[in-house]
Amino acid sequence: MTINESDLSTGAEMTWCPGCYNFMLLSAVKKAIKTISEYKDIKRKDFSMAAGIGCHGKMFDYLNVGGVYNLHGRVIPTMVGTKIGNPNLEVLGFGGDGDTYSEGISHFIHASRLNPDITMVVHNNKVFALTTGQATPTSEKGFKSKAQPEGHTEPSLNPLELAVANNTSFVARTNPKEFDRTINILEKAMKWEGFSYIDVIMPCRKYSGNMELMDEKSYWLDDEERTKDEALKKAAEWNKKDKLPFGIFYRDKKETMSERKKNLSILKEKGDGWFQT
Ligand SMILES: Cc1ncc(C[n+]2csc(CCOP(=O)(O)OP(=O)(O)O)c2C)c(N)n1
Numbered sequence: 001m002t003i004n005e006s007d008l009s010t011g012a013e014m015t016w017c018p019g020c021y022n023f024m025l026l027s028a029v030k031k032a033i034k035t036i037s038e039y040k041d042i043k044r045k046d047f048s049m050a051a052g053i054g055c056h057g058k059m060f061d062y063l064n065v066g067g068v069y070n071l072h073g074r075v076i077p078t079m080v081g082t083k084i085g086n087p088n089l090e091v092l093g094f095g096g097d098g099d100t101y102s103e104g105i106s107h108f109i110h111a112s113r114l115n116p117d118i119t120m121v122v123h124n125n126k127v128f129a130l131t132t133g134q135a136t137p138t139s140e141k142g143f144k145s146k147a148q149p150e151g152h153t154e155p156s157l158n159p160l161e162l163a164v165a166n167n168t169s170f171v172a173r174t175n176p177k178e179f180d181r182t183i184n185i186l187e188k189a190m191k192w193e194g195f196s197y198i199d200v201i202m203p204c205r206k207y208s209g210n211m212e213l214m215d216e217k218s219y220w221l222d223d224e225e226r227t228k229d230e231a232l233k234k235a236a237e238w239n240k241k242d243k244l245p246f247g248i249f250y251r252d253k254k255e256t257m258s259e260r261k262k263n264l265s266i267l268k269e270k271g272d273g274w275f276q277t
């Protein structure tokens with residue numbers, strides 16, 4: 001039985017600001033889930049999500065999929081635990097840039113090494129939005145906020161460069177305004193076996209400042225495979241005045257966490273999901 005998009009709505013009152021990019025991302029995620037449920041012949045109960053704390057975390061309130069609403073920064077370990085507990089689940093995570101690249105950065109680094117078959121979506125508005133606009137690791141140097149009235153003094157973290165350098169299995173960037181492309185990237189990430197990471201650039205309408213300018217400098221990468229060096233060069237185009245690449249930067253097909261663990265004698269003895277018993 002296929003999933004209807006209406007089945008994926010909780011009916012909860014939406015409290016995102018009018019025009020927030022999260023509306024488009026939520027809608028793209030629903031479409032991708034529907035496609036993947038048909039492609040993999042799985043049901044709504046076969047999806048599991050983890051969400052962080054912040055505006056992005058409200059995905060948990062609005063997307064009718066089971067899972068865990070986490071502590072700030074702990075989306076990835078929850079997804080990893082979910083996958084270990086039940087390797088058959090299609091595990092999705094929604095984190096913020098503050099959530100993933102600040103408090104959760106160690107989990108992000110280790111996920112690339114562990115390579116669990118999960119899909120991590122980072123709502124990167126370059127700001128702690130829910131707590132009213134403080135700088136995060138991806139905020140640009142000079143970014144002004146109530147907490148940094150003279151401008152942020154620190155340089156920005158380049159998350160895609162970190163991900164590629166760390167051999168993350170699937171690395172992509174999208175913009176929810178490019179709706180069809182976003183759906184396509186989400187679907188490819190969910191089909192990918194391994195740690196799929198998508199950085200979703202999405203200016204917060206209230207606190208991100210001049211991030212809207214990204215529309216003028218955006219361009220899309222072709223679908224070709226890239227070597228690590230080529231992907232690193234593309235990832236290095238970050239905070240450049242005149243260009244910002246989008247699309248799939250890097251794919252590295254390598255052994256997943258489940259594939260490595262399947263040879264453990266305890267799993268051979270007790271089968272998948274032995275943690276549940
Ligand atoms: C452990 C912990 N640290 C800090 C907070 C405070 N806090 C709640 S939401 C938030 C901002 C989240 O920013 P981000 O992850 O970028 O998400 P956004 O709101 O921008 O989507 C912070 C710092 C918290 N709730 N828990």
Ligand SMILES: [Mg+2]
Nearest residue numbers: 096097127129
């Ligand atoms: Mg944020």
